[in-house]
Amino acid sequence: MRIVPVAGWFLAAQLVLATLSFAAETDVDRLLEFLIKERVITQEKATEFRADLAIKKQDEKQPSAVPDWVSRTKLKGDFRLRYEWDQNKGQSDYNRARIMARLGLETKVNEKVKLGIGIATGSSSDPRTSYVTLGTNVGQTNTPDSAKNVVLNYAYGEYTPFKELRLIGGKFQDVIWRPSDVFWDTDINPEGAGFNFDYKLNSKVGLFWNELFNVLRNDDRTSKQVFMSVTQPGVNIAVNDEINLKSALAVNVFSNIKGAAKFSNSSGTNSLTAGNQYKYNYNSFQPSLELSFKEPFGGLVPYGALFGDYVYNFSLPDSATGRGGYDFGLKFGKAKVENWKDWQAKIIYSKVGRDAWLDIFPDSSRYSGKTNDQVVETQFDFGLGKNTSLTLDYYYGWNLIKSNSASNAPAQVLQVDWNVKF
């Protein structure tokens, strides 16, 4: 192999350096490859030159046009456009168009700490929905085409001392695992503190422990402060390559709920005293279970799951009724609807006793979020493309106690949502 003498190498190096002022690094690499091919320089010399160039770049590194914190920050959001038909037997049914918009950012402050802030459409007096109605609301005379309220949806600090443990405080997305939204509307972001502990015993079994401390009412007199704590140990088992079982037992404990004034966002079905105070406590056990399958029904669909919850209020006196509630359901199709033609169908049946659970938490679309009812829900999600989908959700609910009053009449709700997210 003939190598050009030193002068030739010097000239070649000058040519390369001259290109630096206007060429991207890949142009330099192409030039070096050309010089290697033409036997002006050896592969080893080119390697040394590349290394020296890179080291020089470290010392000359200009501050990035984009601050570091920007690269550590995730911005996310979603928008939904909804058509809703609501029929309550004994009353006129109504149709309404609604929208929901949420925007949030999450940034890594250091290796172990994150912060998250999010805003959403909605009302500070109704934590169970972020939807706002287009036009005037049903039965109201408020201004059409009005600007919509935006509220602080979440604001939290998160600390991960080691990978298995996540501590969170502020207002944040629920840390408790719930296979359905029957007992907890997904729009509710609890306020207080919590943690998630996940530990893999081996490749098939994982243990977890979730804890939530939720401040429900904060008055200046200690005896009027109402708190809720949820302790949820659980297990995740990969039974085999196709079947997974997730199971947990939550213990819900409430402080000072009995005798507390009714919450303004109550659905009005829990037992109250003459003075509109909660008659009972709501301490409860709540086992939950989800059994999922890969390619069930002979591979007809990629995913299927059976799931259910049961809640039992053990703090009710023996004379009280309606202490239990449950839901069970089936979903199948794609585990996550993410792309064009992905779909998932779901059906849930639920029955909730009057005082099984606090009526400020259940899914508000499900018979107005009440207790003392039975509801059947069917839902179909269809992917319209990446990050956009259509959801059809239908509820039929009725009161456990037959009554002629309009508020206890059976009700149907149909919601059609166009979902878009980023």
Place this chain on the structure above:
Amino acid sequence: MKNIIISLLVASFLSVSGGSVLARDKEPEGTITLSGAWAIYPTAVAWAEAFQKKYSKVKIDVSAGGAGKGAADAIAGLVDIGMVSRDPDPAEIKKGITPIYILHDAVFPVTSDKNPAVAGLLKKGVKLSTWIGIYIDGLVTTWDQVVGSKVDKKIHVYTRSDSCGAAQSWAAYLGKKQEDLKGVGIYGDPGLLEAAKRDPIGLGFNNFSYIFTRDGSVVNGARIVPIDSNENGIADSDEIYTNREAAIKAIRAGRYPATRKNYFFVKGKPGGLVKEFIEFTLSEEGAKIVDETGASLSLPRAEREKILKNLE
């Protein structure tokens, strides 16, 4: 007349046998072109040399350029075989690529043996969250943040500028993609290794094939930074690699976290001379060449036989 009859009989015999006798006896000839991953390049060169020695009428042209180049060249039909040191993308399969698993190897983080933090690194190792802090978040910027002692020096982070399997694999270990890796980009494995060796406060990553010498020791001037896989805050003896044997042991035992599969990408179903070459690489002779070259790990026999069967 007699000669005509004999010729006709011979021709009939040949046509009945399908000419396959002649075909089987016919020595392979032609040209095969390969391009792509630096990780596979040394082994591919050794295979090519052995195959050409066996079949003198075959010419094999092997060039590097990175896994991205190998994939692109194979899809575009510019080469017969693309050498790709990462898992195939579904989009690549949709474009008609047949990926053939041929080798197994790993990516190792590398620093200079003159790095003042070396003692601390060999004592504590580096946890995954710290690697993410260095290469993804940019939250870990000095060596004292890594080793917890007073080595008050910035980390000069290096990555690969070419689309390559090494960067893809390293990023995958960190839960991300190549484009998410921070650092000054350098073209090719040799360049990245050279920078990490020359810069006393530099940090890079390299293919298994470039970090060890022929005699099995780590390349002079470089140190493999231990990954604290079990996150116990200590670089255990099976997390420190000073020779190829120790690294191979960890890779084969599944203890080393940044491992990956290497593939040949072929457009359509492999056939003819290309198929013969691939079968050669997966043969016992091919596996022996891999072990002798020492740049990658050969596949176990059962795995190779399964792949050969699929080729049929």
